[in-house]
Amino acid sequence: SQQGEEDPQALSIQEGENATMNCSYKTSINNLQWYRQNSGRGLVHLILIRSNEREKHSGRLRVTLDTSKKSSSLLITASRAADTASYFCATPPLGSARQLTFGSGTQLTVLP
Amino acid sequence: NAGVTQTPKFQVLKTGQSMTLQCAQDMNHEYMSWYRQDPGMGLRLIHYSVGAGITDQGEVPNGYNVSRSTTEDFPLRLLSAAPSQTSVYFCASSYVGLVTFGSGTRLTVV
Numbered sequence: 001s002q003q004g005e006e007d008p009q010a011l012s013i014q015e016g017e018n019a020t021m022n023c024s025y026k027t028s029i030n031n032l033q034w035y036r037q038n039s040g041r042g043l044v045h046l047i048l049i050r051s052n053e054r055e056k057h058s059g060r061l062r063v064t065l066d067t068s069k070k071s072s073s074l075l076i077t078a079s080r081a082a083d084t085a086s087y088f089c090a091t092p093p094l095g096s097a098r099q100l101t102f103g104s105g106t107q108l109t110v111l112p
Numbered sequence: 113n114a115g116v117t118q119t120p121k122f123q124v125l126k127t128g129q130s131m132t133l134q135c136a137q138d139m140n141h142e143y144m145s146w147y148r149q150d151p152g153m154g155l156r157l158i159h160y161s162v163g164a165g166i167t168d169q170g171e172v173p174n175g176y177n178v179s180r181s182t183t184e185d186f187p188l189r190l191l192s193a194a195p196s197q198t199s200v201y202f203c204a205s206s207y208v209g210l211v212t213f214g215s216g217t218r219l220t221v222v
Binding site (some may be wrong): 023033040041042043044045048088090093100102103104 | 145147152153154155156157171202209211212213214215216
């Protein structure tokens, strides 16, 4: 069974707009991570947020974490065509800091 | 610094054939893992290793074997390929929770 589930499954926006995608998970976690996958390529780590953090920024990325709701969101501001990719959240369950469980991803398309 | 290197990038097998997918990392990471990704889905863990000589099963281990004789290498063996194993395979290594992925092997079993 999948620990993390992203929502929406697909998102299409215009360049310059903000993109928000959400992730829900089932069990308690130490941290939650977001990855990007360009078509036909491997996954690239974007950002990690720890369970005691509520918000984290990295460039145009903003991640929030609500452990009471077991949910996280990834906001990409001022999107670019190059942001077109699939985005996955991943969580290592407690007691297994490096064994990640991935959701099925959000396919983001940024139209020029 | 090459990171995680997977070979081959593409492979076509006939049903029943066996093969080994190679994975090597040069970051001295203790933890390595293999995932498969099917169309429209996330990654599912096949096998993982927490160090040389130690391996364990993930979510979908059937039909695959692994070994870890060195820190650097973590090969994945398909014993008797089946069409259901057509997928993209990713090797990964990690340290303190940050995972580095290889670029993947696209395997087709006909």
